[in-house]
Every structure is written in structure tokens, then in C-alpha cells.
Amino acid sequence: MQLTGFFPAPFTPFDNNGKVNPSLIPAYADHLKKDGVAGVFVGGTTGEGLLLSVRERKEMAAAWIAEQDNTFQVIIHVGASSIEDAKELARHAASISATGISTMAPLFLKPQSVSALIDFCAKVAEEAPDLPFYYYHIPQVTAVDFMMVDFLEQVGDRIPNFAGLKYSGTDIMDVLLCAEFNAPKRDIIYGQDEKLLAGLVFGLQGAIGSTYNYMTPHYLDLVKAFESGDLKKARKMQADSATLVRAMNRYGGGIRVGKRIMKEIGLDCGGLRSPGETIPEKEWAEFLESEDMKELRDLLKI
Amino acid sequence: MQLTGFFPAPFTPFDNNGKVNPSLIPAYADHLKKDGVAGVFVGGTTGEGLLLSVRERKEMAAAWIAEQDNTFQVIIHVGASSIEDAKELARHAASISATGISTMAPLFLKPQSVSALIDFCAKVAEEAPDLPFYYYHIPQVTAVDFMMVDFLEQVGDRIPNFAGLKYSGTDIMDVLLCAEFNAPKRDIIYGQDEKLLAGLVFGLQGAIGSTYNYMTPHYLDLVKAFESGDLKKARKMQADSATLVRAMNRYGGGIRVGKRIMKEIGLDCGGLRSPGETIPEKEWAEFLESEDMKELRDLLKI
Amino acid sequence: MQLTGFFPAPFTPFDNNGKVNPSLIPAYADHLKKDGVAGVFVGGTTGEGLLLSVRERKEMAAAWIAEQDNTFQVIIHVGASSIEDAKELARHAASISATGISTMAPLFLKPQSVSALIDFCAKVAEEAPDLPFYYYHIPQVTAVDFMMVDFLEQVGDRIPNFAGLKYSGTDIMDVLLCAEFNAPKRDIIYGQDEKLLAGLVFGLQGAIGSTYNYMTPHYLDLVKAFESGDLKKARKMQADSATLVRAMNRYGGGIRVGKRIMKEIGLDCGGLRSPGETIPEKEWAEFLESEDMKELRDLLKI
């Protein structure tokens, strides 16, 4: 298989009592489908995945799978601190026929070698042997920071259903080495929305990220500009994306601000689960009025 | 309440199939009681706590509680990536009448302020309102690295059952400030075995750690030497402990080597759960033969 | 002014007694000119700049200035731990009519704010008021890691001769924001050879780096491939560069291995100055025989 196109990492909606709210998913999926996405990556970082219990994660996974169809692929993130939880989630994803599964590196007592990491992944992947497995590289969250080209070199056939990487790290030399690694059947899916253009020039064809929840059309145009050779336009569009990310970072980052954006566009995902802190309305107002956002509000239609 | 004395952080025994093995606990507890410990701290870092599922953690907690008595206090670590899991474990600890509970900072989407951390702790602590609650400060594992004196200053009455800190961080200026903080009913329990003497001189009276699993008598003598003013002896005994820790660090650290030591003294805790890697016998043999261990083998009686 | 094209950061040649050896510079410059470079960036990281005394740095600067002409521009790095040294080197660069000057952030008692950094730069720059001044951003060396778009926003007219950035950091979102920042007269010169293609797609037109010492023709072809739309070829050429950098990193990095490469191509720059350690011939042989280098030796003509 090959994953191409945009895969938003959906926010997890919570209701007023802080319970997961799967009832929002049909409308959420409709919105994304209209925007032209290729699918979703459920329960990762943006989805506050590991802040949910295993039961809650299954519930959300099932809600998204209910929206899955030929043009809307659903990848389930099953990573967990405990490999037992990850394996249980992998089995569940298989039982509901997800498009694929993925896991980030374990966060507690981290793997001390690439081999230990591959071993962990292999044990999780073999619980869903018929689904493509993606390793989710996000060292800024996990602090597990091996070069992924080393992972590709060492994985061999240790994970029979290995399908590629969700690459959310910042080392673009490693991105390039992975992309050029001699194994064409493996996807390198880029996880840095604000640098997508670098991914494109390195030949990546799929992207997973947070801002695709509300501005995929912008990125589709960016890709079009890149492909037609209009780099000036592509750069400007990418700079808009980077400026947004920078502005959000000043207000607590893409989950904190992003969930509030979702509410604004009519998909109320509620607040953040502890230890996250929901953005107060006062800060949101400041964010909207900030210099950088003046031009970008049109883009976000807020 | 006040926790004083030594609280080993027990290893979690696994059987040959990698399943938790609570059947070892009675013998394990007997060993520790003979060594003169004051209790145990179950399911923390040494216990590979977050590598277990919630169900497994409850099973191990219950096994240790079965050994609890007036002179053997059992504190249950309930920290988890998901606050839902932590709350469930806190309720369970209350239901089995643990001596106290504790949580480390959440590992995924970390708290961005001391206040967010206290909020997280408060929500967990209120699930076991009649048990003393200890915050477990271990920034080298969690990468949540606030000064604990800030925590003490800000916690006020936000956690009614707040009882103190398990302090496993390395900032001994902060240790001192916490110890001298004007709130005598709060315990600062020291979590750095190899530096115990610094804790003693700062007035700490309780200790939780990994090496207390197999060498509490050594530390009891160290305390005796300190209290009798024989600093020369106390330093030498502490240096032995530090030399052991240094030697273990060369072979993968105190869990990897420590579990093998337990086997040697007749309490087979099995290997490490993934992503941990069990020490191969060849490396263990090298460790035993290493220069530093020559003198220390007597101490460990191995 | 605008700096475009390739600017190798030359190695500093040492003789057998460890003294700087300016007598090599004429041949060195001839080699670079034949390779099609636009100039050189003297006395930076590759040049082991701050390992030299002020007197030695002046001597090397003068030797390179002697080779300066209309098609070979010489930028002098004047950064130093002491601002007094940096100012003295700036005055010297002005006195010998360098093309421009640059400074990295001070390494000792680092600036605590962008404003303090700009203040430092302003004081250095005003010693050579008629030369364009470039700030050299290399956080992996200096551990001074502000976003450069913040620098651009705040610099205003505080440095009248400010001309742009030598950007050797790894944050390509920041690179993009700098490149798109509304100040066209400021150069963003890219300092990450192994990621040049990312710089090109973001519109950068100049590059300073270590591997341009011996493979500028390769990069000129890469640029040609990029500009003609042959991204497949450009990626392959960039991957070759990245593979080389990765291989060198396994043997101590681009200065340690690079100096040995220079010897191989007939420009003996000697060993590394302490605390650097010259690569032993045995390691060099291993490097040459390593898997990655098989294909790349042709490229380097070694």
C-alpha cells in the first residue's frame, strides 16, 4: 500500500464533564472529507492519545472507523507506555479493520538501542499482522531520538507488516536519507506541517498533522503551486502556515489553540485533559488580535 | 503521618512467559523484612510500573498489600500517562487500604506549569482522600523539572491529603530548601541511594530506592555511622554504594543489573519487559569480574 | 550587497609543529577558485577559529584577503569569547578590506535575550562600519538558540551595517520565516550542506559550509538539477552529500575527517588543534573502506 495525501491528526472531543465525546465524529469526518483529506491518524499527539484510557481509545477508534471508506483511510495510533496496552489496542484495531496502525516509542524506561525499539514495535505489530504498521517518530515528545535511517537499515524482516514511518522529527537530513533509502514500498509520511515544502522537495507524498484539521485546502493549493513550479507562491503559502504555528506556539501550542479553532469553525472539541490546560477566552482573544494573525484569520475563516 | 526508614522500590517479578508473578511476593517481603526495611514503594521506576497494564498493576499492588503490617508500610505508585488510569489505580489503592499513594508527573504532553502539575496531582489524590499523597519527583524519567520548593509554596491546600515528596531529582539545593520549608508535617523522602549521606546531613529521615532491595543492612550501618559522628566510616560506606551504582550504570543501570542481583540472592524476578532488555549472562559475568565489583561482591553477598 | 553561490569555510592549515601555516593559502585558494566557489568564510567553526589566538586569526585572515578579487569574496569570522577580541578582529578585517564580517554568539556567559545578543553584535559591527555584518547562527556550537526571525524582527536599525544571517541552525521553519521576512536586502546564507535542497526550495541563494571545500562541483550540479526541475537527480545528489556527512559523523565529524580529505586531495592542512584529536590513519582507512563510502569515493576523487 502507499499512503498519499493529507491525514489530519484529529483532536479528541471531550464533553463538558471531560468525557470523550464520540458523537461529534460524524460531523468531524464530514468536514474533513469536504476539505479533501485522504484519511485520519487517530489517537496520536494531537489526539491526546495517551491521556485516554484504553477503553476510551477503543471507543474513539471505533467512532472513526465508522466513517472509513475507500477515500477516507483510518490509521489508529496504538502506542502506550505499557506494551500490554499497545498490544491490546493493536488487536482492537485489527478487529475493527483499520487501514493501518502506528506506535510511537514508549515514554517510560525508553529503549536504549534501535534494536530494542524495533523489538518493541515488532511485538506490537504482530498483534495486527494483516495491517500495515508505521513507526511514529516524534522525539520532541518521546525523547527517543535515533536516526530513522538506522531504523530502516536494521528493521529488515523483523516486522513483517512494516510499512513505513510517520516522521515528525526535525532532522531533515534523516528525512532525506529515509526517503532515498532503497526500499520504495515504504512510506515516509511527513509530520511537520509548517515545513511541508521541505518534505515535498525530498519526494514525500503523504502528510499527517494537526493543522490539516482546519486548513487542508490551503495545503492542497501549496502542493499544486509546488508541482506547477510556482515556488514563490508555495513559499508564501508555507510561510503563512509557519507563521500560524509560531503564533500558536506563543499561546501554548497547536493542541491548546487548535482545539479552540475547531470550536470556532463549528466542531466543538472541548478543552484539554489534565495535565493540559484549556486556553482561557482572554488568551484566545489576544491570539486572534495578535499582529501575526491579522492576515491569517481569512485563511482560517475565523 | 511520617515515613521514616528505608523503603525499597521492589522489582516487578515476571515469569518465563513475561507475565507478572505475584507468587514471589511473600518470599520477597520476608527477605525485606529481615533486612529491616520500613516498607515498600510499589510500581514506581524500579518496579517498571508504567510498563504494566492497569490490571497487572492492581494485581501486584494487592500482592504487596497482603504483606502490609504495622512495621511494613506499603505505598502504591499510581502514576500513569492517562489521568483516568491514575485515578483508577488510586481508587484501587484506597480500596485495599494502602499506607499511601504517590504519582510521578505524567509523561505525555507534560504539565507546562507547577500549577498544572498540582492540578493533575489533586485530581488523582482526591480519588483516595483518606490516604496520604506523595508527589514523586523524578525529572530524569519524566523530564518534568520544576523546583520542588515551588511546588511546596504553591500547593497550599489544593491537595488536602498532600503528605510530601519522594525526591529522586538531583538538585540538592532544592532538597535542602524543601527540607527546611516551614511545614514540618511534610515528608521529604530521598530517592538517591548513592547520595544518602547528603540527604542525612540535610535532615531527611526516609529513603526510597532501588538498592535497598538487597543492601538495606549496609545503609542502616551507614546511618548509624553518621549518627554516631563517624563520618569517615559513613563516607566509605556511601562510596561503596556509589561505586556499585556507577558499576551498574556501565551495564545498563540499576533495573537491568538489579534484577539479576535479585536472582543471585534467591529471588528470581525474571527479565525486563520490553522495551527493556534483560542483561545477558555474558555481561553479568563481566560485571561481576569488573575491577569495581571485586570489593563489593562481599557487600552484596554474591 | 547580496552574497550568492558557494562559500567554503576553509580549514585552518597547521604545520608539523602545530603552528598556523598561511603558506598553503595560495594553493588552497586556487583549488577553490577552480571549483567555482564565490568566496570563503574564514575562521569559523570548520576553520577552528576560536582555537586560534587573535594574532593567528589576523595572520590567516590576511592570507585569505591576499587572494580576494572580484569573483572571490572573503568574509572574516571575528567572533570570540571576549568582545574585546571580536572588536579587535573586526577592526583588523576592516583595515584589510574584507568583503564582510560575521560573528557567532559568545560562548561564555551567553546572552540571555535576543536584545542582549543584538547589543553584542552591534558593538562588534560598529568597529567595521563600512563592511556588511552577518550574524552567524550555529546553536549546536554556541548553545545560544533564539529563533532568528525574532532577531530580524528586533534588529531594526540597531546594527546599521547588518546584512543578514549565516544560518547553520537546524530549525528550517525558522529558515523559511527568515527567508520570507519582509526585508529583501538581507541575505540568509545556508550553513547546512547536507540539506541544501531544503534551502533552495525556500529560496536561499548562498551557502557556507565545510563540504564545499572539496565538492563544490557536485553541489553546483545539484543546483542545476534543482533549477531545471530534475528533482529526482537533485535528491540523489543531496542524499550522496548527506550520506557522506553521516559517514564522517561516525568518524568524529566534518573537521576531523575533512582535514584528512584535504590532505588526500593535495592540500595538507595538518591535524586538529587541541582539544581536537587528529584522525589516526587506521580510522581513516576504516572510513574509506566503510560501506557508505564505496560509492562516494568517486565523488570525492579519493
Add this chain to the structure above:
Amino acid sequence: MQLTGFFPAPFTPFDNNGKVNPSLIPAYADHLKKDGVAGVFVGGTTGEGLLLSVRERKEMAAAWIAEQDNTFQVIIHVGASSIEDAKELARHAASISATGISTMAPLFLKPQSVSALIDFCAKVAEEAPDLPFYYYHIPQVTAVDFMMVDFLEQVGDRIPNFAGLKYSGTDIMDVLLCAEFNAPKRDIIYGQDEKLLAGLVFGLQGAIGSTYNYMTPHYLDLVKAFESGDLKKARKMQADSATLVRAMNRYGGGIRVGKRIMKEIGLDCGGLRSPGETIPEKEWAEFLESEDMKELRDLLKI
């Protein structure tokens, strides 16, 4: 030799034009001698050493040497980014008959192994072969963070005049291992004023630091309390020191605030050299009025 007692690390006085002001040194030395210090450590971190040119450093070194006598020992820090500068400063220190010399690890292109660091030190030390040489371990400044017990194990006779360590790192396990290392003639001089009590319990007998500039009598009493077994008093006195350091850290640290304290006690050392930023009077007033300082102003007599 053996260095015992307190060695303030003096601030470097600057005049209104930012020039070094050696004329203050006689009064400065008188103040310190009255306070009961054993000597000074000149031109290290507190002294903004590497912010000065070589010429300025020699000038300040000579000014302090003029105050040297049997009860006031002067150690000169000669560390520099360039080993040539460090060697020149070492020769100068020898020529003016300093008590000893010391160097921190080089800050630019750092040593990649303990052996490379020892090699660097050996080359510097041999320029002053008749003076005791101390390695100055301060990883928070240099980011060179080897365990010092490794240094002691490997140094052997590679530095014939090696005399010990100025230990300003935070790893007190390493402090203990160094203190207990089997080489009694080597001093471990402690560089963490706010944790002195930990140093004392580990048997250290000398201390170098910043707060000894203005509160040595307090620390002399602390030592007395420790030695007489009054740990309660010693802890309280140490906590006062730690509280002061914490308060200073909130206002930019011990150099920024410390220089202002010196002015208050009648020894005007001027402001900070760039990239440092002198504390504005408004911030100083806030500092003095802050909660923590209420009790401590008496201690500082300000």
C-alpha cells in the same frame, strides 16, 4: 600542597567606560582578608574571565598577585577558548608567582573524550610546571560533562603538577567518588556555595565560590556549626545561602545581582560586560524588597 578554607571568586571591576579597573583590588583584598578568606580564584566564571582579553586578564591577575601573602593565596584561572591564550596566561601566572593555576574545559569544539580533555590540560599545565594545576569542572558553563572520577582515574602522571579539582558540577555522587578516590594529596575544592554542607559531609575542606565575596563569615559559622555537630543550625544557615541563590537566580543570577551587592557594600565593581546585562536599579529595588530577601538583608548587611 592543600587548599583549605574559602576562596572567593572575585568579580572583575569595570569602570564607567567598561575598562577593567585594577585600582579597586587593594580595597577588595582588604575586605576579603578581614572576612577571613584563605585566598581568591581569579578570572573564572564570576570574574567574567573569558570576557576579557588576554592583556586585561594579565592586568587583573597581576593586581591580585600584589595582594598575595602567606595567608592569602591567589589562584589564577587561565582557561580560554584558544589553547594558545591559555598557555600564554599560564606562563604569565608562573612569571608572577601565583599560588596555582586552573583551567576550565575549552568552550569551542569541545573535547570528545576524557583523554582529549586531559591532553588539553596537560599542555596548559606544562607552561607553569612549578605551580599546582587544578582542573575546573563546571559543566553548566562549558557543557563538557565527564565524570571527574574518570578524570582522576585516567590522569595518572600525564599532568605532573596536577593538584586537584575545582568542582562546580552538580553530580554529588561524583563529588563523593572523587573525594574518596585513593589519592589523598589531591584537593577537591567545592564550587557550589549553596550546597556547601553536602561538600562538608563528604569531607571536602576547601571551597571556591561567588557568595564568599560578601558572606564568608556566615559560611565560617556554618562550618563551625557542622563541626560542632549542630546540624540544625548548619542546615538553617545553609538554607539561608540557598534562599539567597534562588532569589538571585530570579533576577539574572549571581554575577548580575552579586556585582550590585558589591557596590552596596562599598566595592563598586561596575556593570557586566556584554553579552551580560547590568541589573537596572528598578530590578535591584524589587530584589531587595522580595519576600525571600526580607530576612536575608541583615545577613548581607545591605
